Amino acid sequence: MAPGAAGDVQTYHDLTAHEALLLLESDHRTGLDRDEARSRLERFGPNSLPQAKGEGAVRRFLRQLNSPLVIVLIVAGIVTLLLDEVVDSSVIFGVVVINAILGFVQESKAESALEALRSMVHTTATVVRSGAQQRIPSEELVPGDLVLIEAGDRVPADVRLISESHLKVDESALTGESLPVEKGHLLLPTETAVADRVNMAFSGTLVTSGSGSGIVVGTGGETELGEIHRLVGSTETMATPLTRKLAKFSTQLTVVILALAVIAFIAGVAQGESATDMFVAVVALAVGAIPEGLPAAVAITLAIGVSRMARRRAVIRRLPVVETLGSATVICSDKTGTLTENRMTVQSVWTVDGEVSVAGDRAGQPGTVRGAVHWCLLVGANCNDAWMAEDGTPSGDPTETAMLTVAQHHGIEPRGLERVGSLPFSSERQYMATTHVDPQTGDRLLMVKGAVERVLHVSTQQMAADGTTEPLDEGAVMAAAEGFAQQGMRVLATAFQRNPEDDALDGLVRGEVQGLVFTGLEAMIDPPRATAADAVRSCHEAGLSVKMITGDHATTAAAIARHIGILREEGDGSVLTGGEIEHIDESGLPEAVERASVFARVTPEQKLRLVKALQSRDHVVAMTGDGVNDAPALKQADIGIAMGVVGTEAAKDAADMVLTDDDFATIEAAVEEGRGVFDNLTKFIVWTLPTNLGEGLVILVAILLATDLPILPTQILWINMTTAVLLGLTLAWEPKEPGIMARPPRDPHAPIFGRPEAIRTVLVSLLLLAGSWWVYRSERDAGASIDASRTAAVNVFVMVEAFYLFSCRSLRRPGWTAGLFANPYLVAGVALQAVGQLALTYVPAMNTLFQTAPIGWDSWLRILAVAVVVSAVVAVHKHLEIGRAARETGTGTARHARTTSRRS
Numbered sequence: 001m002a003p004g005a006a007g008d009v010q011t012y013h014d015l016t017a018h019e020a021l022l023l024l025e026s027d028h029r030t031g032l033d034r035d036e037a038r039s040r041l042e043r044f045g046p047n048s049l050p051q052a053k054g055e056g057a058v059r060r061f062l063r064q065l066n067s068p069l070v071i072v073l074i075v076a077g078i079v080t081l082l083l084d085e086v087v088d089s090s091v092i093f094g095v096v097v098i099n100a101i102l103g104f105v106q107e108s109k110a111e112s113a114l115e116a117l118r119s120m121v122h123t124t125a126t127v128v129r130s131g132a133q134q135r136i137p138s139e140e141l142v143p144g145d146l147v148l149i150e151a152g153d154r155v156p157a158d159v160r161l162i163s164e165s166h167l168k169v170d171e172s173a174l175t176g177e178s179l180p181v182e183k184g185h186l187l188l189p190t191e192t193a194v195a196d197r198v199n200m201a202f203s204g205t206l207v208t209s210g211s212g213s214g215i216v217v218g219t220g221g222e223t224e225l226g227e228i229h230r231l232v233g234s235t236e237t238m239a240t241p242l243t244r245k246l247a248k249f250s251t252q253l254t255v256v257i258l259a260l261a262v263i264a265f266i267a268g269v270a271q272g273e274s275a276t277d278m279f280v281a282v283v284a285l286a287v288g289a290i291p292e293g294l295p296a297a298v299a300i301t302l303a304i305g306v307s308r309m310a311r312r313r314a315v316i317r318r319l320p321v322v323e324t325l326g327s328a329t330v331i332c333s334d335k336t337g338t339l340t341e342n343r344m345t346v347q348s349v350w351t352v353d354g355e356v357s358v359a360g361d362r363a364g365q366p367g368t369v370r371g372a373v374h375w376c377l378l379v380g381a382n383c384n385d386a387w388m389a390e391d392g393t394p395s396g397d398p399t400e401t402a403m404l405t406v407a408q409h410h411g412i413e414p415r416g417l418e419r420v421g422s423l424p425f426s427s428e429r430q431y432m433a434t435t436h437v438d439p440q441t442g443d444r445l446l447m448v449k450g451a452v453e454r455v456l457h458v459s460t461q462q463m464a465a466d467g468t469t470e471p472l473d474e475g476a477v478m479a480a481a482e483g484f485a486q487q488g489m490r491v492l493a494t495a496f497q498r499n500p501e502d503d504a505l506d507g508l509v510r511g512e513v514q515g516l517v518f519t520g521l522e523a524m525i526d527p528p529r530a531t532a533a534d535a536v537r538s539c540h541e542a543g544l545s546v547k548m549i550t551g552d553h554a555t556t557a558a559a560i561a562r563h564i565g566i567l568r569e570e571g572d573g574s575v576l577t578g579g580e581i582e583h584i585d586e587s588g589l590p591e592a593v594e595r596a597s598v599f600a601r602v603t604p605e606q607k608l609r610l611v612k613a614l615q616s617r618d619h620v621v622a623m624t625g626d627g628v629n630d631a632p633a634l635k636q637a638d639i640g641i642a643m644g645v646v647g648t649e650a651a652k653d654a655a656d657m658v659l660t661d662d663d664f665a666t667i668e669a670a671v672e673e674g675r676g677v678f679d680n681l682t683k684f685i686v687w688t689l690p691t692n693l694g695e696g697l698v699i700l701v702a703i704l705l706a707t708d709l710p711i712l713p714t715q716i717l718w719i720n721m722t723t724a725v726l727l728g729l730t731l732a733w734e735p736k737e738p739g740i741m742a743r744p745p746r747d748p749h750a751p752i753f754g755r756p757e758a759i760r761t762v763l764v765s766l767l768l769l770a771g772s773w774w775v776y777r778s779e780r781d782a783g784a785s786i787d788a789s790r791t792a793a794v795n796v797f798v799m800v801e802a803f804y805l806f807s808c809r810s811l812r813r814p815g816w817t818a819g820l821f822a823n824p825y826l827v828a829g830v831a832l833q834a835v836g837q838l839a840l841t842y843v844p845a846m847n848t849l850f851q852t853a854p855i856g857w858d859s860w861l862r863i864l865a866v867a868v869v870v871s872a873v874v875a876v877h878k879h880l881e882i883g884r885a886a887r888e889t890g891t892g893t894a895r896h897a898r899t900t901s902r903r904s
Contacts, residue, residue, distance in 0.1 A: 012160040012217045013197040014190040020160045020215050024144040028162050028215075031128035031146030040142035047141040047157055047219035049229045065100055071254075125156035141216055149201065150211035158218035158225075159201040161185040166210035166424045168397070169201055172336070173627035174224060175551045175603075179344075179398055179490075180208045182427050193578060194224060194603055195551055204628060209385075209397065228604050231632035232654060245752050257289045260696060264703040271706045281703050284713040289696035290720075297684050297724055301732035305677035313660045314670040315644065321656040323681060324639050325674025328544060329745040330614055331622045332633075335550040335557055337643055337662050338624050339564060340526040344402035346380075347489065347527070349373050350480045351520040352473065353465040358406055359527075369410050372463040376520030379494035381407030381414040383434045383447040385424075399490060402524045403449075417445065423505045430454045433508055435500070446500035448508075448516060452481045455493035458508065459518040469517055477518065484523040488559025494519045525556070531665035533564040538668050540565070543744035545619075547597055549607055551629065554600035561598045568597075578602040581609070589613045607633035618749065622667065624659075625651050641667060676736035678746070679811070683731045686757045687808040688724060691801055693761065694768030695719070698793075701769065708786060710776040710793045714850055718840065719794060723801050726833040730826040734809055734818070756881040757811060763877060764804060764870060771866035772796045778862055779855070787853035791841055792863060794852070798837050799867040802830050807874050812885070814878065 012020050017028070026032055032040070065074070077093045123138045128146040138156035141147065147159060155169065161183055168180040175195040184198050194202075201207075201214060203223040220226055261282045268278040305322035309315075316322055336342055349356050351372035358369070358377070369377060380403035386396030388408070394401035407414065421435040431450025438445060448455055456477060461469040477493070484491045495516040497504070507513040539546050548561050554577050561567035567574055576592065578601040584592050593599075593613040602610070607625075611633050614621045623630075623637035631654040634640030642655035643662040652658050659666045695716050702709050711719075751758075772793045779789035805826065809818040821827065840846050842854050 011190065013188045013192055013200050015160070016187050017160065017162045017185055017215070020217065021162075024215055024217065026144040026146060026215055028146065028213075029128075030131040032130075032142070032144050034130050037129055037140075037142055037145065040144065041140060044142055044222075045220060046139040048139050049226055050221055061100060065096070070096060070100075123154045123156055126153075141219055143216055143219060145216040146213065147216055148211070148213050149207050151207050151209050153207045155201045155203055155205045155207065157203050157216045158223040159214035160217045161199050161201060161212055161214040163214075164210060164212035166426060167201075167207065167212040168209045170206040170208050171195070171202065172551075174202055174205055174228075174629050175627075177551050182425075183210075183212060184427050185212075185214075193601065195601060225628060228628055228632060231604060231608060232635055249752060253289070257286055257696070260289070260700055261285055264700050268703045268706070273703075273706065278703070280713075281699060281709060284709055284711075284716060285696050285699040285703070289692050291685075291688050291692045291724075294685070294688065294724075297688070297728055297732070298681060300729055301677060301681050301684065304732045305673055308676075309657075309670050309673050312669045312673065313663070313666050314673075315658045315660060316656070317658065318656045321639050322674055323678045324620065325622065325657075325671050326676070326678040327620045327746050328622045328639060328671055328674070329619045330545040330547060331539060331624070331667060331671075332547045332549045332611065332614070332637070333624045333664055333667070334626060334630065334643075335548055335552055335560055336526060337626060337645070338529075338659075338664050339532045339548065339566075340528055340560060342526060342662070344398040344490070344524050345527050346402050346406035346522050346524045348484070348523045349376050349520050350484070350523065351376065351465060352462050352470075352476065355480075358410060369412075371465045371467040372519050373465070374412070375463055375467075375496065375517075376494050376522060377403075377407040377410060377412050378414075379447045379496050379519055380404075380449055380492070380522050381412055382417050382419070382436060383432055383449045383494070384414065385432075399492065399524065403492070403522055406522075420444075421505050423508060425450065429509075433505055435504060444499050446497040446504045446513075446516070447494070448496070449492055449494045452477065452491060452493040452521065455495050455516075456518065458514055459495045459516045460514060461516070462518040463520075472518055477521070481521055484521065485555065486559075487523075487525075488553075488556035489523040489525045491521050491523050493521050525559070528560055528564045529663060529665070531663060535665035535668040536565045538741060539671070542671070542741045544671065547599065549599045549602060549610060549623075549633075551602060551627075552600060554598070557598050557600040566597050574598065575600065578606050581606050590616050593617075604629040604632055608636055611636045620745070622671075624664075624667065625655075626662075627651060630654075672736065672741050675740050675743070679737060679740070680731050680734050682752060682757070683734065683808045683811060684728050685752055686761060686811065687731065687801070687805060688728050689761045690764035690768060690804070691719065691723070691797055693765035694772070694797065697765060697769040698772055701773065709790075710772060711790055711797075712851055715790060715794050715852070718850055719797050719801075722836055723798060723833065726829045726836065727801055727805050727826075730823060730829040731805070731808065733823050733825045735822055737810060737812065756885075760874065760877055764800075764874060767866075767870045767873060768797060768800055771800065771870065775859070775862050775866060779859060782858075784855070784859075785853055787847070787851055788855050788859075791852040792855050792859045795837055795841065795855070795860075795863050796866050798833065799863050800870050802833060803867040803871045804874065805830070807871065807878065813882070814875070 010023075012023075015023065021028055065071070074093075074096055077096065124135050125138045125141055126148040127134060127136055127141065128148065133148070141157050145157075146162075147156065149155060149159070149167075161167075162185055164183050164185055167183040169183055170180045171177050177195055181198060183201065186199060188197060188199055201212070203218070203225045218224075218226070221229065264285055265278045265282050268281060269275060273281075302320065302322045306316040309322065333339055345359065347357065347359055349358050353372065356369075356373050358373070384400045384404055386394055386400035386404045388404070389395050394405050396404075404414065417436040417438055419434055419436050423429075423433040425432040429450070431448055431454045433446065433448045436445045436447065437443070448458060456472070456474050459472055462472045462477075463469055481491045481493075495518045497513075497516045500513070501507060504513055536546050546566050548557055548566050550557050554575055558567055558575050561575075574596055575598040576596045578599075581589070581592075581599070581602065589609065590613040593610055594617055599606075599610060607623075607630065611621050611623055615636075615638070620639075621637045622639040622641060623633050624641040624643070625631070625634050626643035628651065630642075630651050634642060634651060634654040639657060640655035641657045641659060642651040644652070644658045644660040645662045657670065695711065698710050775796050776789050776793040779792045780786070784792070807815040809815050809823070809826070840850060840852055847853055
């Protein structure tokens with residue numbers, strides 16, 4: 001198992017390099033014997049992560065049929081086929097197959113996060129075996145191998161370092177640490193966190209500078225990367241609120257339909273009807289009550305939401321997540337690159353005369369900074385190994401690129417001085433030194449930059465604003481540095497000496513050089529994005545809690561969180577570190593997580609625990625991340641959100657949504673779109689259910705009255721499928737309603753629609769039952785054929801649905817306020833449906849296929865009368881509900897405020 005993994009496993013950061021070599025029976029000069037390496041490869045297996053089995057296409061297709069409503073349809077199709085009702089059976093099975101194909105096509109590709117993790121270790125490695133250096137595929141590495149790494153290499157396995165030279169490793173993808181980590185080989189305490197194990201180099205991380213050697217202590221699944229792989233593999237993809245609600249709704253509706261079918265069958269047989277006729281009638285009842293168009297409507301509505309989100313720079317990988325975003329109650333955001341710009345920027349220069357703002361994006365002109373500020377920037381840019389690429393992009397260590405950039409923005413060109421010597425930064429010295437020649441004056445300059453205490457140690461003077469020097473005031477410098485540190489800033493000091501001794505660099509190493517002139521402090525930070533504060537504020541106003549979860553240090557994380565409004569109070573528990581989380585038991589963690597707003601220095605396992613803790617308190621959690629370390633939590637979250645620009649492939653493949661601009665404001669926009677999608681889905685369900693319920697009631701009443709069916713199964717399928725496509729689906733294009741982000745998040749346990757919508761559904765169903773029976777009986781009493789009477793009843797359902805569609809454009813306001821042409825698809829859909837109904841009524845081929853017949857103008861007048869009455873009743877009911885809601889607004893607003901305050 002990897003160092004630091006759970007359990008009583010062997011760790012190596014708490015052993016000396018010599019002890020690690022002895023334990024692994026290796027040698028620091030010759031490495032393993034080639035034969036021993038082959039033997040260990042057979043024993044430990046290849047250095048690759050385990051292959052995960054993907055779900056096959058056939059199984060994914062069959063899963064689309066795993067719904068109670070679909071199963072009822074399949075049974076109905078089989079029964080009608082056995083009764084030689086071939087047309088009815090074919091139509092039913094056609095509906096089932098079409099819905100299954102839609103679900104199969106829209107479903108996201110099989111999870112490939114594990115494959116992305118494996119690809120990170122498919123590299124080559126430099127290894128010493130039997131005393132000879134060679135390059136081998138990283139898969140052939142074994143515990144005990146002696147490996148060599150240098151700048152540009154990806155670390156091929158977990159390595160206990162034996163030696164290093166200015167070695168820095170970018171571990172951001174693994175630990176969340178935003179800056180490259182300087183490595184050493186000294187012994188560390190056993191309890192040292194993974195992110196602080198500087199004597200280890202971990203599989204999949206990138207060497208940014210220097211070189212080193214080490215002994216392989218973990219390969220394949222026994223690495224820190226392997227531990228994350230295990231977490232990803234053991235984490236189940238969460239069901240979304242929509243899928244949970246639809247599954248519950250489908251189950252409840254299936255039970256009701258089967259119960260009604262059984263009652264109807266028994267009642268019919270008891271009245272002397274034949275079992276065969278009752279089977280046909282029961283099938284008609286089931287087909288009528290099942291909303292066949294619902295799966296297609298859900299898929300297409302979500303697909304439209306995907307398109308809208310893509311235009312707002314959010315790419316959706318799993319369709320149901322579109323709606324889930326609208327249900328989110330808490331957003332757990334990474335800091336680096338999401339809330340911040342992911343680039344270190346010098347914000348301020350401090351000299352003995354005070355602080356000067358020199359934000360890196362404020363371009364200056366030559367000569368605009370003078371004296372100590374000028375010299376501080378000059379030293380920072382010249383005592384520096386970063387460089388500018390041909391396209392003007394800074395490259396190198398993030399800290400050094402920040403110092404180079406700010407100097408150039410203020411007209412200071414580092415190439416103006418010729419470097420003639422350098423002393424690289426090291427963890428022991430904690431500073432870097434260079435010597436230069438000024439070609440204009442011929443003067444030689446010694447420049448030093450590094451940790452404040454170390455630079456002050458070699459300084460005796462300080463430079464004032466006018467360029468003069470005076471005795472050094474160490475206390476004032478240290479106080480200023482502490483002030484910057486409390487703001488989460490990284491602080492480096494600069495100093496120089498004019499015309500030093502020829503061996504000045506060697507003298508610094510020997511501790512013989514003193515008398516440098518301290519010029520100032522450069523304070524830098526990865527600054528918040530300009531849009532972050534407004535986006536966080538909008539989330540809070542919408543009732544969403546925003547929490548920062550990062551691998552960075554607590555001080556830095558808290559400073560950024562305070563700046564953008566995540567951390568609004570400095571009360572007890574507002575900031576938790578990984579070390580503190582480790583000592584909180586599972587029972588106490590949910591409350592602690594609810595209370596805190598910032599989580600710093602957390603491990604992948606802890607991120608996973610935090611997400612689960614929030615979910616245990618019924619939160620719908622959106623989690624952002626970009627590194628391999630984020631993959632388990634991204635997969636566990638209700639909505640996993642990966643960064644598209646800087647995110648690793650493992651993070652993207654574990655996520656449900658990818659941000660193409662890595663901007664937190666895009667999440668807020670996606671939540672807004674998600675709420676709009678759920679509104680439109682609710683409108684469709686509220687619109688379609690009365691038809692299904694009304695059709696079922698019509699069949700049930702016909703059975704109980706022992707009379708002919710007013711509508712047949714094939715006619716019911718015509719109503720359900722054509723109106724769902726031409727009428728209902730147009731609601732998917734409805735624009736978002738005003739004030740959508742002023743509402744509190746939906747309760748995850750609340751039904752798909754509330755009491756007003758439920759009452760309206762029952763009301764319209766009963767009106768459809770009464771209206772269709774009145775028209776049907778009127779036609780029969782007037783001497784019309786049964787086919788013509790049934791045709792009139794079918795048209796009642798369709799015309800009422802068309803009128804009711806306009807009312808459902810808004811569930812909270814009168815339908816006319818939405819604007820007739822705000823949704824042109826709706827107008828076009830109504831026109832096409834009208835053409836379809838005329839064809840069904842008057843085209844002979846349609847008459848034969850669906851057992852319909854032409855009807856007269858008097859029949860159309862009765863049909864129109866029913867539609868007008870239903871619309872008037874619905875309008876009155878909605879007016880009363882709007883008035884009731886307005887009276888409760890004050891109470892609701894106060895409750896929303898309390899909820900928002902509690903969650904935030």
